[in-house]
Amino acid sequence: MVGWLFRATLSLIILGVVAYTAIAVPIGRRTLLEHALNIARTAPAKELAEDVGTATSGAIDRARAALQ
Numbered sequence: 001m002v003g004w005l006f007r008a009t010l011s012l013i014i015l016g017v018v019a020y021t022a023i024a025v026p027i028g029r030r031t032l033l034e035h036a037l038n039i040a041r042t043a044p045a046k047e048l049a050e051d052v053g054t055a056t057s058g059a060i061d062r063a064r065a066a067l068q
Contacts, residue, residue: 022032030038039045 025031027035
C-alpha cells in the first residue's frame with residue numbers, strides 16, 4: 001500500500017515538473033509548448049490531423065460493422 005502511494009506521489013511530482021518546464025522554461029525564444037503549438041498550426045500538421053480523423057472514422061465503422 002505504501003509503495004503504491006509513494007510511486008503515485010513521485011509520478012505526480014515528475015508530471016508537475018515536466019508540465020512546468022514545458023509551459024514556463026524558454027528553449028530559445030519560445031517555450032516547449034509554444035514550439036509545439038507553432039508546429040501544430042502548419043499545413044502538414046493539419047493534413048495529418050485530417051488523415052488520422054479519416055482513418056479513425058473508417059476503423060470505427062469497420063469495428064461497429066464487425067460487432068453487429
